[in-house]
Amino acid sequence: MDLSSLFSLADKVALITGASKGIGFAIAEAFAAAGAKVVISxxxxxxLDExxxxxxxxxxxxxxIACNVGKMEELENLVQKTVEAYGQIDVLVNNAASNPVFGPVHETSLDAFDKIMDVNVKAPFHLMNLCFPYLRQSSHPSVINISSVGGISPETxxxxxxxxxxxxxxxxxxxxxEWGVANIRVNTICPGLIQTKFSEALWSNDKIMSHMMKALPIKRVGTSEEIAAMSLFLxxxxxAYSTGGVFTADGGFTI
Known part of the structure; x- marks a missing residue:
């Protein structure tokens, strides 16, 4: 078995949203190290230039390529510019996410609800559709959606x-x-508590961290690089035979 080719993304083009820092950038760096041409957004x-x-x-x-994924017309521009730059799209990672509120659900405003849904659900939906004509032409197409353990069981x-x-x-x-017939694989990663700027409200809270450490079999916060490694596998x-999977990287939190 040739492991170097098994995990290779040589000559592949990967488009990653929310990729200027944290998990998204770690994924981009791992993909690039595996030989991919990466578009970070x-x-x-x-x-992004930095x-x-x-x-x-x-x-x-x-x-x-700059893009506010909450604006559908900017997603169209993102795909167009990616194809103009590299001629194809082989891998799509929907990593960009929004969470403007932290607190009781009944205090969430309609505006916050709409923003969360637009960025976290509508944008991946639209971007996958926009990428479909290019993904189905790829020899090894893959879509990876970054969800959360909160998608398995709601987080306080x-x-x-x-x-x-x-x-x-x-x-x-x-x-x-639906896309299996086109040989396009679509998988989901559900990170647990990862030390990023996005999750700072959690890992910087001593009360929350004390609760988490009691619940975690692996008693530490995860890293962006650990999510990147799982993304590279997918x-x-x-x-090649994995699709529709929900992969947790959470230190055992969901056991």
């Missing part, structure tokens, strides 16, 4: 965010069933 071009330069300095092929203080992530899991399974030929 987030809202601010300045941040992170793209870091990747290029390591000898990787990378492009940064993250009510509507948890609802959106449950919807993303279901959406992924729908696409896996994007690569090593996962």
């Amino acid at each position: 987030s809202r601010k071009q300045e941040s 992170m793209t330069a870091l990747l290029k300095n390591k000898g990787y092929e990378a492009t940064g 203080g993250l009510g509507i965010y948890s609802v959106s992530k449950a919807a993303l899991i279901s959406l992924s399974k729908v696409y896996a069933k 994007a690569s030929p090593a996962a």
